[in-house]
Amino acid sequence: MSFAWALCCCRQRREEAQDVLQDVYLRILEGRLQFSGHASAKTWLFAVIRRTAGDRNRRHWLRAALFERWHEREYMSGSLPGLEGELATSEANDRLRVAIAQLSPRQQEVLHLVFYQDLSVEEAAALLRISLGSARTHFERGKARLREQLQASGAP
DSSP states (O other): OOHHHHHTTTTOHHHHHHHHHHHHHHHOOOOOSOSSSSSSSHHHHHHHHHEEEEHHHHHHHHHHHHHHHHHHHHHHOSSSHHHHHHHHHHHHHHHHHHHHHHHHHHHHHIIIIISSSOOHHHHHHHHHHOOOHHHHHHHHHHHHHHHHHHHTTTOO
């Protein structure tokens, strides 16, 4: 019965209705929502479902509106790459992926942690449980080997 009401409140979007019910039940179980006894339990539950569905709809609408505004601003400024720019970026990413795959596993790990996870070499060493000197060696050798491979493949 409550699912049918959630489905109605979510404009017949089944997955969203399931999410709404899950949110409601979770908030009840965690004690964030409590029945005060001013109305029947059924009326209270249906009101909570309606409010939760409304909140979700507003959040989705706001996200969509903000994305649309951002997209229009980016499109008008001309900063979105054309097909040729996307192709060049895709080819560069492919070359980088191939070059990284040719590094030793330890070099890949250290470079990934430093470049993609924004860790320092010291933090990467601690995470990988290797000495700082070893991490620095893997980092420097990995960068040098990556540079050589990219230059050999004709990357700028």
